[in-house]
Amino acid sequence: SKQINVALIGNPNTGKTSVFNALTGLNQKVGNYPGITVEKKEGICKLPRGVKAHIIDLPGTYSLNASSLDENVVIELLLNKKDKDFPDIAVVVSDVENLKRNLLLFTQIKDLEIPTLLVINMADRMDRKGISLDIDYLEEHLQTKIALISTRKNIGIDKLKNLITNYKDISITPCLNASQIDKTYFDNLRKAFPNQLLYKLWLVITQDVNFGKTSRKEIEAVTNFKTKSKTDLKRLQQKETIKRYQFINNVLKVGQTIDTSQAKDLRSKLDRILTHKVWGYLIFFAILLTIFQA
Ligand code: GDP
Numbered sequence: 001s002k003q004i005n006v007a008l009i010g011n012p013n014t015g016k017t018s019v020f021n022a023l024t025g026l027n028q029k030v031g032n033y034p035g036i037t038v039e040k041k042e043g044i045c046k047l048p049r050g051v052k053a054h055i056i057d058l059p060g061t062y063s064l065n066a067s068s069l070d071e072n073v074v075i076e077l078l079l080n081k082k083d084k085d086f087p088d089i090a091v092v093v094s095d096v097e098n099l100k101r102n103l104l105l106f107t108q109i110k111d112l113e114i115p116t117l118l119v120i121n122m123a124d125r126m127d128r129k130g131i132s133l134d135i136d137y138l139e140e141h142l143q144t145k146i147a148l149i150s151t152r153k154n155i156g157i158d159k160l161k162n163l164i165t166n167y168k169d170i171s172i173t174p175c176l177n178a179s180q181i182d183k184t185y186f187d188n189l190r191k192a193f194p195n196q197l198l199y200k201l202w203l204v205i206t207q208d209v210n211f212g213k214t215s216r217k218e219i220e221a222v223t224n225f226k227t228k229s230k231t232d233l234k235r236l237q238q239k240e241t242i243k244r245y246q247f248i249n250n251v252l253k254v255g256q257t258i259d260t261s262q263a264k265d266l267r268s269k270l271d272r273i274l275t276h277k278v279w280g281y282l283i284f285f286a287i288l289l290t291i292f293q294a
């Protein structure tokens with residue numbers, strides 16, 4: 001039976017490697033991507049009903065606006081359907097304390113119309129930070145499945161494995177319609193490439209990477225449409241980021257509550273304990289002083 005290709009993607013320090021270890025155990029190998037020094041970690045995960053998944057732990061990246069070799073590795077894989085590692089499912093690992101920033105990358109990957117599963121890791125920190133999540137609401141509005149997990153406490157890993165097994169149930173509807181970024185710009189592209197995903201074309205143009213045979217030069221040649229100047233592209237990229245954060249803010253406004261009074265409570269408790277300690281030390285020294293004087 002065929003293995004399920006899984007790509008683990010996420011901002012740095014969200015716990016990708018911890019998730020990778022939880023899924024693959026000792027079935028891992030570490031190599032390099034051809035020609036570059038970026039580390040490539042792969043492993044096998046045994047799923048329910050004898051299914052196996054091939055898992056890649058990709059380098060940490062904040063967005064698909066590539067600016068480093070690490071980020072390029074992620075984009076090139078996601079744009080190349082012919083790559084033997086092209087994911088059947090992208091698993092975006094986020095940490096519960098930085099959901100807003102993490103969701104930027106999630107929405108970008110989801111817009112490539114690959115089944116994209118959201119893992120919210122570090123659930124063990126929610127109480128302490130006064131964070132609560134309406135998972136049903138988030139699943140509905142991000143149009144995905146969510147695994148709320150803690151690799152530290154080994155919570156939620158079985159659910160994650162089940163969701164990966166049933167990856168075909170995950171909707172591939174994009175979060176953002178690319179034309180929302182700039183209508184005329186994308187209408188031109190759509191006319192020239194009626195069968196291509198607009199967001200993919202946009203990544204090819206802005207990141208100067210290829211997918212299949214389509215390169216930036218080719219897009220220019222076919223469309224007779226001059227690629228915008230660097231400043232124009234920057235402006236479009238900013239516009240994209242703003243649109244994405246508007247979408248994310250709206251979803252989180254209802255789906256996430258952060259009760260700072262709970263966090264504050266903890267701080268005042270700490271203050272009280274510290275004050276007690278200070279009094280303790282004072283009394284202790286007063287007694288010492290009395291003994292020495294005596
Ligand atoms: P990566 O950079 O995304 O690969 O993240 P790592 O797996 O290296 O983890 C980054 C840090 O987060 C490490 O210090 C981990 O110990 C910590 N971490 C990972 N998972 C959890 C978790 O579930 N709860 C908590 N509290 N910390 C975690």
Ligand code: MG
Nearest residue numbers: 016017018060
């Ligand atoms: Mg890592």
